[in-house]
Amino acid sequence: MNQELRELYQEVIIDHGRRPRNFKVLEGHTHSQTGYNPLCGDRLQLFLQIRPGPRPVIEEASFQGEGCAISMASASLLTECLKGKTPAEAKALFQQFHQLLTGDDASNREGLGKLQVLAGVRAFPTRIKCATLAWHALLGALDQGETKPDDPVSTE
Ligand code: ZN
Secondary structure (H helix, E strand, C coil): CCHHHHHHHHHHHHHHHHCCCCECCCCCCCEEEEEEECCCCEEEEEEEEEECCCCCEEEEEEEEEECCHHHHHHHHHHHHHHCCCCHHHHHHHHHHHHHHHHCCCCCCCCCCHHHHHHHHHHHCHHHHHHHHHHHHHHHHHHHHCCCCCCCCEECC
């Protein structure tokens, strides 16, 4: 990665960390899940509004919480990219994102879009849990299908 691109990526993370998008409680959400990363102290709650039907679609996504810039930026970018996706597509995206951060082969970036800015976290194993916290909350929300705010998922 060239220096210019690296700086651009850092800028996006700092921007989203300082001014997270979709940072609110989602009125009328159908799914929600809290997540906690004890290693860093990041804590957030993810909200989804999923339109039911033969082909369910995530219509809205938001989150609230507090934590380091990486965790907030990752959650912000996640909520931006979820809209219009089916739950199955969202899960597939998680697999691809997880591969980008921890896998042997980080070259498959098609479809990741802006999420690629977090690829640099690969070099910092202790921060990977910060970057994936919102995603674990996403999986929890999709799997449980109901609000369980007192039962946070952990990245452990
Ligand atoms: Zn963190």
